Amino acid sequence: MSDMTAVISADDVGRAVHDVASPMTVLVGLCFALRRRADDSAMLADIGRVEREIERISDRLEALANLARPVRSRHVWGAVRLAALARDVVSRSVASAQRAGVNIQVQLCDRDLVIDGDTRTLEAALENLVGNAVRHAGDGGTVWVSASAWGAQAVVHVADDGPGVHPDDRPHIFHPHVRGRDAKGFGQGLGLAIARDTARDHGGDLILEPSPRGAVFRLALPLAIQLSELSERGAA
Ligand SMILES: Nc1ncnc2c1ncn2[C@@H]1O[C@H](COP(=O)(O)OP(=O)(O)O)[C@@H](O)[C@H]1O
Numbered sequence: 001m002s003d004m005t006a007v008i009s010a011d012d013v014g015r016a017v018h019d020v021a022s023p024m025t026v027l028v029g030l031c032f033a034l035r036r037r038a039d040d041s042a043m044l045a046d047i048g049r050v051e052r053e054i055e056r057i058s059d060r061l062e063a064l065a066n067l068a069r070p071v072r073s074r075h076v077w078g079a080v081r082l083a084a085l086a087r088d089v090v091s092r093s094v095a096s097a098q099r100a101g102v103n104i105q106v107q108l109c110d111r112d113l114v115i116d117g118d119t120r121t122l123e124a125a126l127e128n129l130v131g132n133a134v135r136h137a138g139d140g141g142t143v144w145v146s147a148s149a150w151g152a153q154a155v156v157h158v159a160d161d162g163p164g165v166h167p168d169d170r171p172h173i174f175h176p177h178v179r180g181r182d183a184k185g186f187g188q189g190l191g192l193a194i195a196r197d198t199a200r201d202h203g204g205d206l207i208l209e210p211s212p213r214g215a216v217f218r219l220a221l222p223l224a225i226q227l228s229e230l231s232e233r234g235a236a
């Protein structure tokens with residue numbers, strides 16, 4: 001968190017969120033008006049898609065505002081099934097990846113990978129990793145997402161066969177507002193900083209692993225002890 005607080009104050013975040021919230025409210029109203037005038041189901045489906053995206057942006061804004069709050073109250077804690085969450089994030093990204101000519105391969109272990117965490121901020125972290133990977137893999141590229149248990153940790157790898165992170169940028173890309181020299185598309189350079197804070201708030205970490213090609217990010221989070229395991233231990 002120290003990096004984040006040094007660069008953005010709680011006031012800055014609050015103001016930015018507020019500034020974006022007003023036009024979002026206008027968009028919600030416009031969707032409502034469009035719904036009443038829509039005369040075919042395809043149009044209604046499109047309006048529904050726009051509404052869902054607006055909702056997701058609102059969620060992200062709230063997550064951003066949350067950064068200014070103390071760690072424990074920043075997340076809504078509960079049991080999160082990490083492999084299922086990764087599967088959901090990937091399935092939402094498949095259509096846009098296809099449009100970009102990127103193939104996404106998924107390998108998820110059978111176990112639930114239950115962790116004690118906050119679905120929304122973890123989802124945002126995974127979305128950023130997958131979004132970055134798709135953008136950097138580029139046309140004809142491949143993204144691999146895997147989730148597995150390693151000892152007491154749930155580990156999600158997000159890898160791609162794009163150009164990877166320039167060696168001189170590797171130490172800096174987790175800092176807020178830093179974009180690498182080869183950064184693709186639009187972005188604020190905040191995603192990895194927020195994702196790593198989220199991982200650390202959960203007692204885990206997010207790192208960029210050494211790799212011969214492309215970029216390989218590793219999100220590791222402590223597994224929750226499950227009731228079934230406790231009863232197995234009790235029985236043993
Ligand atoms: N999969 C990737 N391949 C290559 N570079 C990456 C990848 N993911 C992140 N980066 C680098 O890390 C920087 C920071 O990422 P991020 O914090 O998500 O910000 P943004 O996506 O807004 O640029 C990116 O600008 C890019 O330079």
Ligand SMILES: [Mg+2]
Nearest residue numbers: 128132187191
């Ligand atoms: Mg990003």
